[in-house]
Amino acid sequence: MKEKATSFDIAHIAGVSQSTVSRALNNSPLVNQETRDRVQRIARELNYKVDKNASNLRTQKSNTIALLLFEDPTSDDSMINPFFLSMLGSITRACANARYDLLVSFQNLDDDWHAEYEDSNKADGIILLGYGDYLSYRNKLSQLEEQGTHFVRWGAHDKEHPGVSIGCDNYQGGFDITEHLVKMGHRSFAFIGDAGSHAPEFMARHQGYVDALSKHGLWTEDTPQFDAISTEDSGFHAVQELLEQEALPDAIVCASDLIAMGVLKALRLSPYSVPEDVAVVGYDNIQVSGFTTPALTTVQQNTRLAGEILVNTLLKAIAKQEVHDYLMPAELIIRQSCGSDNS
Amino acid sequence: MKEKATSFDIAHIAGVSQSTVSRALNNSPLVNQETRDRVQRIARELNYKVDKNASNLRTQKSNTIALLLFEDPTSDDSMINPFFLSMLGSITRACANARYDLLVSFQNLDDDWHAEYEDSNKADGIILLGYGDYLSYRNKLSQLEEQGTHFVRWGAHDKEHPGVSIGCDNYQGGFDITEHLVKMGHRSFAFIGDAGSHAPEFMARHQGYVDALSKHGLWTEDTPQFDAISTEDSGFHAVQELLEQEALPDAIVCASDLIAMGVLKALRLSPYSVPEDVAVVGYDNIQVSGFTTPALTTVQQNTRLAGEILVNTLLKAIAKQEVHDYLMPAELIIRQSCGSDNS
DNA sequence: CTGAAAGCGCTTACAG
DNA sequence: CTGAAAGCGCTTACAG
Known part of the structure; x- marks a missing residue:
């Protein structure tokens, strides 16, 4: 392993001072065109690279x-x-x-x-x-x-x-997708995703959802909601609960696509089919969402x-x-x- | 924006030399326990962090x-x-x-x-x-x-x-998945993916595929192969060619899942269905491959x-x-x- | 246009 | 256990 070249080595070979090397390498207009070319050529030949630690230390920025x-x-x-x-x-x-x-x-x-x-x-x-x-x-x-x-x-x-x-406008996204479900004729709903202040994105989506339902007179205090985090498992278990309570709504609104994946999986194991018996929508438009059966309606960021x-x-x-x-x-x-x- | 503290500032406050500060911060055993604690406490209070550029420059490594x-x-x-x-x-x-x-x-x-x-x-x-x-x-x-x-x-x-x-053992992967197709009863094949030396992974997969077919006496020189790169589009166009030539085989082996996505898409637009008319397999086991219709047989790395x-x-x-x-x-x-x- | 010199903020032999 | 000092490899005022 050869020693790494420094700007002093270049200076020595080029027959100029180290300051000039530094200037030439940084394309300073202060340096003679010919000198600059020579220095840069030598640097290339020696496979020289400016030491970032040194230059960052000196300039106090790191790029x-x-x-x-x-x-x-x-x-x-x-x-x-x-x-x-x-x-x-x-x-x-x-x-x-x-x-x-x-x-x-x-x-x-x-x-x-x-x-x-x-x-x-x-x-x-x-x-x-x-x-x-x-x-x-x-x-x-x-x-x-x-x-x-x-x-x-x-x-x-x-x-x-x-x-x-x-x-991204999570509120609008939640609102739009919910209103679309209403237009599709769905009347009872469930939301899967933590709607508390700990998860502001999910909370905004949920708020959009609530407002869309309210606008159409479909919101009630006992509309089910599950505090799921963004994983397949969370969605899967939430649906299991819904099924146990025999409270499957017309449409399930998921706070993320990952949750929706779990929801679809749970429904596939149930007697109910999507979208005939229950509609499901997600959020994020991750790549998978275009390939599920049925393909997932979702919100793109x-x-x-x-x-x-x-x-x-x-x-x-x-x-x-x-x-x-x-x-x-x-x-x-x-x-x-x-x-x-x-x- | 306050000036960033240096080890000298700490030294001044702690009433020790800057060398000692450096040692204390690096948990050197050379420094008195009490001194070390004091220095570290002050550093924490000042929100001091060692300047990486300086320490990297000095130690000549960057972590x-x-x-x-x-x-x-x-x-x-x-x-x-x-x-x-x-x-x-x-x-x-x-x-x-x-x-x-x-x-x-x-x-x-x-x-x-x-x-x-x-x-x-x-x-x-x-x-x-x-x-x-x-x-x-x-x-x-x-x-x-x-x-x-x-x-x-x-x-x-x-x-x-x-x-x-x-x-990953690309040769073995290509071999195994092809042999599985043979076991499933498929007799004619096509490979989609660049099998040249420019793409060594694909080439190894292709070689495994060829050897598996040879082992079962199914390999012929005119078994179709398409020089696709790893994109949906490449797979899509390769299938279009196969369809135009009316040369659809029993099974299509794709050098990657992304290619297989395009293959499935093209077949969906054709009169042929998967896997009844033609089998399709991929490589990589990307997340999507579990969600396509039908779900994709593939090789996991x-x-x-x-x-x-x-x-x-x-x-x-x-x-x-x-x-x-x-x-x-x-x-x-x-x-x-x-x-x-x-x- | 060029060079000599200072200094960025550390770490670490060296001397005590 | 501690301190004074050198030096990592640059950039950039300063002087010419």
Whole structure:
């Protein structure tokens, strides 16, 4: 293993000072064209790469973004929610386009994550991604903000929360999909998904659902709701309960596609069929939702756009520009699981 | 935004030298228990974090691994192959367990990636992940090895290639799934997937397929094969060709699940049904494959284990321990798309 | 346009 | 057990 070349080695070979090498490599206009070309050629030949630790230390910035992916610690740890995996993909892409490196990290909500990356100068800013009990880390967000850490959060748009957030219109999504079910002729409903303040996204979807039902006079206090987290298992068990209580409604609204997968599975084992006996809808439009039988009606969040906006907003914040919350529209994806017009 | 505290600030407050602060923070046994506690308490109060750039520069290691994800540049850029996304998830997890940071980057095969990360001291080692034209970057791998860069590669096990590789037994997978089709009574076949040396994984799967057919006397030189890359579109178009030529075989073996998705889609639009008229099998066991109609028979690669082995092998290499190639067994996942025993 | 020099914030031999 | 000092490899005012 050869010793790694430094800028001094280049300087020696090129017969210039190390300062000039540094300038040439950074394409400084201060340096003679010819000198620059020579230095760059030698650097290429020696396979020289600027030491990032040294240059970052000197410039006090890292050209790196950290992505903190929160996981619901109760979810099946063998699988990441496909929706977030898809976000991860689009964020990676957006970072590459912006010539930033991306540091990815999984976090538990109770980890001491709040300052780690930017404080240690490994990253210039942080993207927070994940469902999960948002309230429980709210004070950490405040602390981040207090310290002047740059961060953007994917999630529920909420004026009371610190920092800037990019999210999808969960309320509208919940409203639209529910109203569609009403139009399809369904009259009794159940909601599967935690509707408490611990899960703001789910709560907003639920609120949209409730308001749509209310608008059509279909909402009652005893409309069943199950506090499921976003896993197949949660959905599966919720349906089992419904079946035991012999309280199967016309339509089941799931707070996520993953939950809906479990719901469909449970119904497949039951005497009831979808959508004839019961309609099922999900949320997220993960890839699988187009392939279930019947294909799942759901709400799409544009992950590609979301990744771009998250990254661009963060970069703006790092550049000390003004940034704003952004609420992306939710798009209804109608497939077969909600019944057809002539039902 | 407050100025970030340095070890000198801590030293000043604690009334000790900066060297002692550094030792205390690194839990050096050289420092008095009481002093250490005091220093650590102050550091916590000041929300102090060691500057990674400085410490990495000094120690010449980064506790960071870089993951280079190669993409087939011809594939649909709106979507990463779900199989690799799943690998990404398990690698992230494995890194977190090893207390390493993970730098993720997408690369085109023609980028000048080969040295970037480790040479610039941003990472201690590199994981290479992706299908793609392996031959085209073979000399880059040689170069990596020559420079003493630590790397492991996911992919085809091959003694002739530089560096250590972790992969799944593609040959055995291709063999097993084909033999299963033969057992199901299928007699004529087609293979969809590039079987050339540019795609070593696919080539190995194809070789297993050919050998299984040969073993049962079913292989002929004119058994159709299509040079598809791993996308739905490729599979879709290959089937269209088969239909135009009116050469639909008993069974279609796809080099990946993504290809199989396209095959199923094309057949759905045809008068033929799966598995009655034609069997279809895939490879990878991506999540969707369990939800298609009919559910897809495929070959599973254990991504979770793969991620762990990749990371652990790389860490060993970084620690100058001896490392070996590893060939993971392929597991047949039998579902409905291949027909049933009584066919 | 170029060079000599300072300094980013650490870690770690060296001396006590 | 502790401190003074060197040095990791850069970037960038400063002086010419």
